[in-house]
Each structure stands twice: as structure tokens, then as C-alpha cells.
Amino acid sequence: MRLELRGLTKTYGGLTALDHVNITFTEGIYGILGANGAGKSTMMNLLTDNIPRTEGQILFDGVDILRWGKDFRRVLGYMPQQQGYYEHMTAQTFLYYMADLKAIPKKRAERQIDRLLAVTGLSDVRHKKLGGYSGGMKQRVLLAQALLGNPRVVILDEPTAGLDPRERIRIRNFISSLSRGRIILLATHIVSDIESISDRILMMKKGRVVGVDTPANLIDSVADKVKELPCGSVGLERMQRWYRVGNVFQRNGETWVRVVGDQLPVEGEYVPDHLTLEDVYLYYLGE
Numbered sequence: 600m601r602l603e604l605r606g607l608t609k610t611y612g613g614l615t616a617l618d619h620v621n622i623t624f625t626e627g628i629y630g631i632l633g634a635n636g637a638g639k640s641t642m643m644n645l646l647t648d649n650i651p652r653t654e655g656q657i658l659f660d661g662v663d664i665l666r667w668g669k670d671f672r673r674v675l676g677y678m679p680q681q682q683g684y685y686e687h688m689t690a691q692t693f694l695y696y697m698a699d700l701k702a703i704p705k706k707r708a709e710r711q712i713d714r715l716l717a718v719t720g721l722s723d724v725r726h727k728k729l730g731g732y733s734g735g736m737k738q739r740v741l742l743a744q745a746l747l748g749n750p751r752v753v754i755l756d757e758p759t760a761g762l763d764p765r766e767r768i769r770i771r772n773f774i775s776s777l778s779r780g781r782i783i784l785l786a787t788h789i790v791s792d793i794e795s796i797s798d799r800i801l802m803m804k805k806g807r808v809v810g811v812d813t814p815a816n817l818i819d820s821v822a823d824k825v826k827e828l829p830c831g832s833v834g835l836e837r838m839q840r841w842y843r844v845g846n847v848f849q850r851n852g853e854t855w856v857r858v859v860g861d862q863l864p865v866e867g868e869y870v871p872d873h874l875t876l877e878d879v880y881l882y883y884l885g886e
């Protein structure tokens with residue numbers, strides 16, 4: 600199973616939202632990391648053929664998804680970033696409606712919906728209207744919807760947006776449990792959403808892919824790019840002007856900073872055993 604983007608480009612008037620992206624996805628969870636406006640949703644909307652591309656190809660098992668047509672939709676599950684249209688439906692009605700759109704036979708839909716409601720912890724509230732659901736419950740219904748038809752390609756755009764920490768963890772664990780035999784693309788601008796569950800991380804900046812690798816390799820790649828040091832007489836403000844400053848913290852009554860970049864101060868210490876994906880984010884995607 601391969602999903603391949605070749606020179607994929609999308610422009611809106613003069614703005615290039617996606618700029619000649621080349622990448623091949625295979626089985627596993629890909630965390631797609633990038634600031635707001637980096638082009639994550641644009642990439643996902645092209646993958647789901649919700650918007651026309653400007654240039655390039657999207658190949659699923661070697662054939663362009665435009666040629667797959669309906670057959671590609673059948674292997675695809677999509678959870679969009681923008682929602683809120685189905686407030687008047689109950690979870691169960693909504694899932695049957697979506698199953699119908701996906702042309703899933705009634706009997707099979709019934710089995711799948713029961714199972715999905717159970718695994719997302721919504722069986723008890725299946726007859727409640729979505730309008731009365733909490734943010735986390737809504738996200739879970741949308742995730743359940745994306746999994747109807749047992750899709751081999753699952754595209755999730757900011758699935759934990761607006762959730763509290765407990766709900767984030769629940770959604771994250773659930774996504775993690777799905778990865779076998781599928782390509783899962785999970786877009787977020789929040790590092791902690793994908794740090795523990797991604798097989799690979801794809802970093803996007805201004806419509807371009809600036810790196811793809813395992814979380815461990817990415818963390819290794821910034822080992823000599825991160826230092827900690829006390830601000831001392833220089834002061835925090837000047838530190839921030841000179842360097843890319845991550846965390847600011849107090850140690851022994853002094854203000855310390857974590858700085859990230861190619862140019863680092865001579866002072867300070869490297870922290871090779873305490874690197875995180877936050878450092879990776881700051882190094883590759885920070886301003």
C-alpha cells in the first residue's frame with residue numbers, strides 16, 4: 600500500500616498554499632506538524648479530492664486517485680478540520696447517514712456502527728443530538744464516521760482541536776490502536792498530540808515539506824542544536840533578540856533559557872539526554 604504525492608501544488612490566486620510536495624506514505628501513522636497556515640489542510644483536501652489541484656499527482660498504489668474515482672473514496676476515511684453541520688442529528692442517525700453516503704450495505708453498516716460507538720465510548724449517548732455533545736464527544740463521533748467502511752487510508756485534520764487534556768489522551772490512544780494495516784495521516788500544530796504515536800513525522804512550513812523522519816531520528820538530529828544557560832547580566836530580552844528561545848525557567852534563583860538553532864552561545868550546556876519534539880519543532884519550524 601502506497602500513497603504517493605508527486606510535485607503536488609495548490610495555489611489560491613497569488614498564494615502558494617502547497618508548493619511541489621513530494622512524499623510517499625506507506626503503512627503507519629504519520630504526524631503532520633506545522634504552524635497554522637503551513638498547508639496541512641490544503642494537502643488533506645487535495646488527498647480527499649475536495650478541492651482541485653493546481654499541479655502534480657496523487658498516486659494510490661501507482662494509479663492517480665482521479666482515475667480511482669469512487670473506488671478511492673471507498674478506501675478513504677476523512678475527518679475534516681471544519682465541522683458543525685449535523686447538530687440536529689443524533690450520533691446514530693449521523694453515522695447511518697454517513698454510511699449511506701459511503702454506500703455501505705445496511706446490515707454491515709449496523710455492525711460497524713455498533714462497534715464504532717462502543718470503541719469510541721458513545722454507545723450510551725447514541726440517541727442524543729450532536730448539538731448537545733461536548734467537544735470531545737463530537738470529535739469522537741467524527742472519528743467514528745471517518746472509520747466507517749474500515750478504510751485503509753485515514754486522514755485526520757486536527758482531531759484533538761479544542762479538547763481538554765484527558766480527551767486528547769483518549770483520542771490519541773484510540774488513533775494509536777488503529778494503525779495496523781493502514782496509512783493514517785494526522786495533522787496538528789500541537790507537538791504532544793503526535794509525539795508518542797507517530798511512526799514518522801512530516802514537518803511542513805509555508806507549503807513545503809521541510810523534513811520527514813522517525814521521532815527518534817528527528818530528536819537525534821537536533822542534539823547539537825539545543826543548549827541551556829542562565830540569562831545572567833545579558834537579560835532575557837536580549838537573549839530573545841539574539842537567539843531562538845524555547846522554554847524559560849527558574850533554576851537556583853536565576854532565569855535560564857533553552858536556546859535552539861545553528862548559532863548558539865559559547866556558554867551553556869548541551870542537553871542531549873533531555874531533547875524533545877518541542878526542540879525539533881522550534882529548530883525546523885520556529886521563526
Ligand SMILES: Nc1ncnc2c1ncn2[C@@H]1O[C@H](COP(=O)(O)OP(=O)(O)O)[C@@H](O)[C@H]1O
Binds near residue numbers: 642
Ligand atoms: N480557500 C482558500 N482561499 C484562499 N486561501 C486559502 C484557502 N484555504 C487556505 N488558504 C491559505 O492557504 C494557506 C495554507 O492553509 P491551510 O492549508 O489551511 O494551512 P494549515 O491547515 O496548515 O493551517 C494559508 O495561507 C491559508 O490562508
Ligand SMILES: [Mg+2]
Binds near residue numbers: 639640641680756757
Ligand atoms: Mg488546517
